[in-house]
Amino acid sequence: MNKITKPRLLIALLLLACALPVLAWAPLGHRMIGDLAERHLTPAAKAEVAKLLAGEREPTLAGVANWADELRNTDPDRFKRTSRWHYVKLSGPECAYEPAKECKDGNCVIAAIEAQLAILRDRSQPLDARRDALKFVVHLVGDVHQPFHASSHDDVGGNQYQISLRTKLKPEVYAQKNYVDGVMGTNLHAMWDYYILGETGMHPRAFADDLARRPWPPIATSDANPTQWAQESCRLIDAWGTYPDGHKLDASYGEAMRPLAERRVLQAADRLALVLNEALDPGFKPQAAP
Template identity: 60%
Template sequence: MGELAQRHLTPAANAQVAALLKGEPEPSLAGVASWADTLRKSSPESYKRTERWHYVNFPVGTCAYRPQRDCPDGNCVVGQIERQRAILGDRAQSLSARRDALKFLVHFVGDVHQPLHSSNRKDKGGNDFQISLRTDLQPEAYAQQNYVDGVMGTNLHSVWDYYILASKGVSASLYADRLSALPWPPKLPSKSMNPADWAGESCKLVDSQRLYPKSHKMDSRYLDAQRPLAERQLEIAAKRLADLLNATLTD
């Protein structure tokens, strides 16, 4: 998503991104996209403080966002997209603060378009919906103990976070090439630049697209069936991230 978005930045915004990410191991939007998650290992206290920023939970039966109810003190993905964008656009902020804001934004715009990060079910966005996934895709090192005889013990949230796209078996760069070859811009569900609306759209997909399988046993058929939706959400997220950064970083 980050690489696809960066291909559609204005020259001015691209220059700002390069200046802000100078010195990063991978100084690109794709290179910093997972930073907000890697805090879990590199800075556990920072991750604990920011963990609530990756998602928003709606009450059962509604996808209508109410800030005081759903995002007290701005501690949800909607509130943090707004907050980090404000920091990024404030030239009076320190370089390090604006750099972190950019890295958070890349990640959170992706998160809010992954439907299970904006859910109205009582299972922590699919984290409590356990899945036995038959797959040839090797898990990352930390999850190896859950992979036995070709079956991965995981949950529905992780299926959407990782397995649907990763099981395609292509690199992020090649994925971006393939998606870039499609008509641009992608058709958007709305022209809204309000992250609360983006979260509401994702929430509605949970039921309308039947994201929850009938069985807790899963194989490639589910991954293949849901991949077009996951790719569409990735395209939409890239378009909106590019628009957001162009508006924020272009004078």
């Protein structure tokens, strides 16, 4: 902290404040992950999900997938207490995880997934606690697969990498003041949360159907390991050349990066189904990795 001069700190905080509403794959990505995962639940896990989500406005994994971000408006105090659960900062080119430094008191996405899974699995916990744990798990497994939620770069997960993006996709309401003549003033994190998937213009269900039909490289399903998921995300940032050459982007960036974003959505869904089956179906036996 003492290395940062006051004006620079102010600017950093200002940029952070501008970026704050975007915290995750936007609702589109989270819905798709919930929808795709639900297709792979065992009957016993499905029945337990139905029991836990009874009374929800939309009692499906897709329907609750964005709840943890919606707390910002529905329960701001709780959102404040849990806002660090949506990401983790990793270190260096090897994307090392240093929990003592970057996950104090369990406040990062890796520890939060593990803690919420433990509550979900424990049938002696009150139903309400398990319901909320399920909603957190659905959301956070999605977040940890968004590469910029587990970055090792020193720019707050791309939030400090400003871009101007020529796009036909109208931004979410809170950001429309930054959209002028088809150009959106935003940042690299938001590009990944919202624009790369959103620029397809597809409805979440149709998009999920489309992904489910495509031939995908085999995904190892025996790796219920949030640390590994975060480190994969972190390594993909550089392996895929996700940092653009400059700060002016158009639709070609989204097109180039979409295969990676789609693959991460599918992996998130696959692993979400795996951990939910393990947590909710006592008879579940995962298959060996391909």
